[in-house]
Amino acid sequence: MIGPHSSPNMRVIGILVVPFVLMFGVYVIAHGHYxxxxxxxxxxxxxxxxxxxxMIAPRNLSERFFPPGLPLWLMVGGMGLFVGIGVLAVAWGGDVLDYASLPLPGDDSRRRYLSILLVEFGVGAAVSGSMVFIFDLLASLERDS
Amino acid sequence: MIVDIIAGVLIVAGVGFLGIGVLGVLRFPDYYSRTHAVAKAETLGMLLVFGGLLIHLRLQAGTAQLVLIAVFAFLVNPTATHALARVALRRGLAPWKRGDPT
Structure with missing residues (x-):
């Protein structure tokens, strides 16, 4: 047996906290250089x-918030973004993962800054996708047994 | 000067509460009493430490973040312990009674 928590404390505090957790996660991803x-x-x-x-929402709501098929696409897309940007640098004549050769605006450091930001978002998408994937897998194992 | 003493007293008291929480986790007999030790002692200890740090740092760029961390820790720490204990009770983990083996 597994299902959402029925505790009202958990629901109120969870709903209060979730937007801030999301915001903090994006902040940590975008702030990774500094x-x-x-x-x-x-x-x-x-x-x-x-x-x-x-953990707190009924199943139909939580699957509308984050569909169970999305983690796989996030993993693939994040990894693809990382590898794609790294290999794309070769197309403009640089080494692999040499972001300064990409055709982005600004000088070398600015180009590296922008593309590292993109790569960080790719890594973040892949990691969050795999974490939610593991959680869904464990929950479904428990539910089916 | 006096402000620094107050901040030091708060931080030391907070660390003391955190130590009591650790002692509770190590010494209490079962799951429920251990989570209870963590929830109470660590929430109060953390708030005291953050209060002392706030007084010590006065108003700086980082103090708003300190206040936010303290507020969210104050909200989330008891809630997480509540959820853990509730799930354990629903799943049928029996509380320890006097005389049971530890």
Whole structure:
């Protein structure tokens, strides 16, 4: 037997907290150059927000918030973004993962900054996708047994 | 000067509560009493430490973040413990009674 928590405390605090957790996750992903954090930590925090919703909301609501097919696409898309940007640099004559050769506006450091931001979002999407995937898998195992 | 003493007293008291929480986790006999030790002692200890840090730092760029961390920890820590204990009780984990083996 597994289902959403019936506790009103859990629901009220969870609904209060989820937007802030999501915002903090995106902040950690986008702020990864300057401080502790980055795609991995931020992706896990975004996944925590989704898992809180899975824990407190009824199943139809939580699957509308984050469809169960989405984690796979996030994993594939995030990994594809990372590898794609890295290999795309070769197309403009640089080395693999040499972001300065990409045709983005600005000087070298600005181009590296923009493309590292994209790569961080790719890593974050892949990590959050895999975390939610693992949670859904475990929950479905428990539900079916 | 006096402000620094107040901040130091608050931080030391908070660390003391955190230590009591750890002692509770190590020494209490079963799941429920251990989670109860973590919830109460750690919430109060964390609030005291953050209060002391706020007083010590006065108004800086980082103090708003400190206040936010304290508020969310105050909301989430008891809720998480509540959820854990509730699930354990629903799943039929029996509370410890006097005389049971630990």
């Amino acid at each position: 401080g502790p954090g980055g795609g991995f930590a931020g992706g896990v925090i975004v996944a925590v927000a989704v898992i809180i919703v899975r």
